[in-house]
Amino acid sequence: MARTEQQSNDRFQGRWFWRYASPAAFYPVAGRIEKLSWALAAILAIVGLYIGFFRAPTDAQQGEVYRVIYIHVPAAWMAMIIYLAMAFWAATGLVLGTRLSFMMSHALAPTGAIMAVIALWTGALWGRPTWGTYWVWDARLTSTLILFFLYVGYIALAAAFDDKKKGDRASALIALVGAVNVPIIYFSVNWWNTLHQGSSVRPGSSSMASIMLTAMLIMTFAFWAYCVAAAMHRLRTQIIEREAETKWVKELVK
């Protein structure tokens, strides 16, 4: 099933989707995507935060504190989506043997972990005035914490091998194992949560005014753009680092 990069290359050479499979070809493209995403992230964040913080009304129940959802919810979503994206590139790498896919996974992981941390942090800040405590074993917060552990495991595993290629494949496999288990873990944590305590107020669980929703959507796109930009930046650094021996990199950094 699994090919080496050489075999995949022989098979798919010249096809449209294969054009950017080589790090050398994708490097400039990644640069353009990165610049565009930074700009997009900045504009969207300014607009989203303005609407969220100055235009959207104060929440009837929670007061001003609720405004943390404009950061908390997008971050929690991104933490989840990035894990799936990471697993997707890991699977691609394992099947096709393409080194760029593994680099993509590695580039995404720290951003995903940061998103999980932001979600946890803002959740705690929101929880203090709302629940009266920084941490409640709420199903969504707990799941995000476990997701963070999965990210940490992936990053640590990728770093545990002296042979980069081995680290690539090993961490890709654990990303897949994690992705398969994530739904089960979410389900079981939900089960456990309803078993041990009644459902509590959650960030963003009350019905929202449409202007709040607009702000949240814009912020979600801002986070999305930020994550793409950060991942592309990390990807470019990785490409340079890993391909340091090749001619094109030597000419590039000369």
Add this chain to the structure above:
Amino acid sequence: MSLRLASTAVARREFQLFARRKSDWANPLMFFVIVCSLFPFAVGSESERLRLIGVGVIFVGALLATLLTLPRLFDEDARDGSLDLLLSSNEPLAMLILARVAALSFGIGAPLILAAPLFSFLYALPADVALMLALGVAIAVPTLLLVGAIAAALLVSARGGAILTAVLVLPLTIPTLIFGAGAALKVLFGESPVAELSLQAAYLLFALALSPLAASAALKISTD
């Protein structure tokens, strides 16, 4: 035919090792016993309090004790070269790993399953909870070994194996922990544990179906 031969050989060797080196199963058991004995010193000895934490302590203790045995799966074999025999067999590697995990589950699991009810009495838990705990541990041990086999296989040739194994494996044991301990708690509160028990068993079946394949892929990656 030759698959049966090979997997029997794998399991038999595991039992031979258990018979030769008692420490292989006695050490995890000792670890479990000591961990379970430490908690009352930390939380106090009133039976009401002990009863509430007992299920959790025993369950987590059993999981950690099992976790400690994971390096035994492939590390020693990798060092003395006999892992190559397993890898160069014509039989499906996943099945051989399954045979090995099954044997290990008996060797490690049986003492823990016997010890779990014993300790539930020290935590002032009633007899029916003790039995449910034993059953929960009996399902949890093979589940953890199956999931853990993937990490153990990946880390055969990596640095910092033992701790990293824990980091990789423990989050994946949360479902079996929730359902296994949940079943015992249900019994403690006089409710039916059937739902939790079936979900815990379902997760074991799921791990049974996928883990050997993932572990064999992992072993090929790390020894390649």
Add this chain to the structure above:
Amino acid sequence: MALSLHINGVQLERGGRSLFPPLTVSTGAGTLLYVRGANGAGKTTLLRALAGLASPSAGEVAWRQDGNPTTAAAATTFVGHANAMNDALSVIENLSYATSLAGQIYRPVLVGAALEQLGVFNLALRRVGTLSQGQRKRASLARLLLREQPGARAWLLDEPFVALDVDTQKMLEQLIAQELKAGAIVVLTSHQDFAIDSAKTTEVLL
């Protein structure tokens, strides 16, 4: 019953670097393939690839039995640096494990004969942990003689003469020569000089 080995444009990597330029060699029954090269040239990795334990980054290794493709697992017995024996188990127990995994039925008579040939019959029931390095090596070489019939499997020997005394090395040389006559392929690496009587020797310099 003729075994043949086809190494076709094989390249191997360690730590992302190719070890040697693409290697193409074909050998048939009765050939001694002597793999030479400096430390780190990739001799052990090549042997592992021939045994199916490592996968080439390019090219392929093909084993054929009478012209039909077969697996490395069915065609070869690999004896590497490590002895593939668990210290806590006896020589016999270790060999029984090895034969079962190799898909052969464990026959005590055969194992006895193999140990006898290597002069370690009296150690059969001893735990491997109590043996000397040389004794362990000899016991592990017994695995080679547990094939279905002489010449049925290719022998892949990584530094087989290490830790052997002069007499044992002579004996192993003779065993290899006999196996080659019976139609086997023997691939070996060695830093030591050796004298094996073989009809056809191919040298591969990595």
